[in-house]
Amino acid sequence: DGGITQSPKYLFRKEGQNVTLSCEQNLNHDAMYWYRQDPGQGLRLIYYSQIVNDFQKGDIAEGYSVSREKKESFPLTVTSAQKNPTAFYLCASSGVGIQETQYFGPGTRLLVL
Amino acid sequence: AQTVTQSQPEMSVQEAETVTLSCTYDTSESNYYLFWYKQPPSRQMILVIRQEAYKQQNATENRFSVNFQKAAKSFSLKISDSQLGDTAMYFCAFSYGNKLVFGAGTILRVKS
Numbered sequence: 001d002g003g004i005t006q007s008p009k010y011l012f013r014k015e016g017q018n019v020t021l022s023c024e025q026n027l028n029h030d031a032m033y034w035y036r037q038d039p040g041q042g043l044r045l046i047y048y049s050q051i052v053n054d055f056q057k058g059d060i061a062e063g064y065s066v067s068r069e070k071k072e073s074f075p076l077t078v079t080s081a082q083k084n085p086t087a088f089y090l091c092a093s094s095g096v097g098i099q100e101t102q103y104f105g106p107g108t109r110l111l112v113l
Numbered sequence: 114a115q116t117v118t119q120s121q122p123e124m125s126v127q128e129a130e131t132v133t134l135s136c137t138y139d140t141s142e143s144n145y146y147l148f149w150y151k152q153p154p155s156r157q158m159i160l161v162i163r164q165e166a167y168k169q170q171n172a173t174e175n176r177f178s179v180n181f182q183k184a185a186k187s188f189s190l191k192i193s194d195s196q197l198g199d200t201a202m203y204f205c206a207f208s209y210g211n212k213l214v215f216g217a218g219t220i221l222r223v224k225s
């Protein structure tokens with residue numbers, strides 16, 4: 001059953017702590033993305049990757065880091081430098097090219113304690 | 114800069130009626146794609162419909178259809194025979210390069 005999985009569903013972060021959100025896909029997609037969703041706003045692009053071992057910053061990359069060691073996986077780390085991390089985080093994947101549709105995972109809700 | 118504007122923060126419609134959600138975009142790109150995504154209360158993003166900018170024919174998917182006006186940079190979504198399950202946040206999105214730019218969304222509530 002092909003799809004995108006994200007874990008955990010809920011994540012709590014303490015002040016000064018780094019946390020990592022997992023994203024895995026078995027759709028054989030080359031491109032993967034991370035978006036942040038805040039209330040009343042659309043999705044904003046954090047980072048994206050079109051090939052293993054390569055990734056680019058999106059519009060709001062400060063305070064975040066990623067890696068792409070495997071085609072199937074694109075974890076996102078929210079670092080202590082991200083001062084307002086409370087949000088809903090969505091991972092997506094697609095083929096490469098503007099005609100490709102992005103498909104989304106179920107999301108992770110990050111809350112700060 | 115590429116921008117997407119959804120001017121209706123919230124809308125409501127009676128079950129079985131038709132509703133149209135508005136979307137305008139701004140771009141200097143000549144080749145691009147447009148999408149409508151739905152986000153129900155579960156928060157799962159689901160593709161509703163997509164439109165290739167070079168095609169004049171408006172896309173349709175069952176009860177969902179678009180009115181694509183390229184010169185006006187307008188891309189509205191029409192939902193016919195609205196159902197309770199259509200209650201969701203709807204996002205218009207524009208694809209250029211390998212990136213999507215999203216509007217702020219329209220909350221649609223279908224009433225029985």
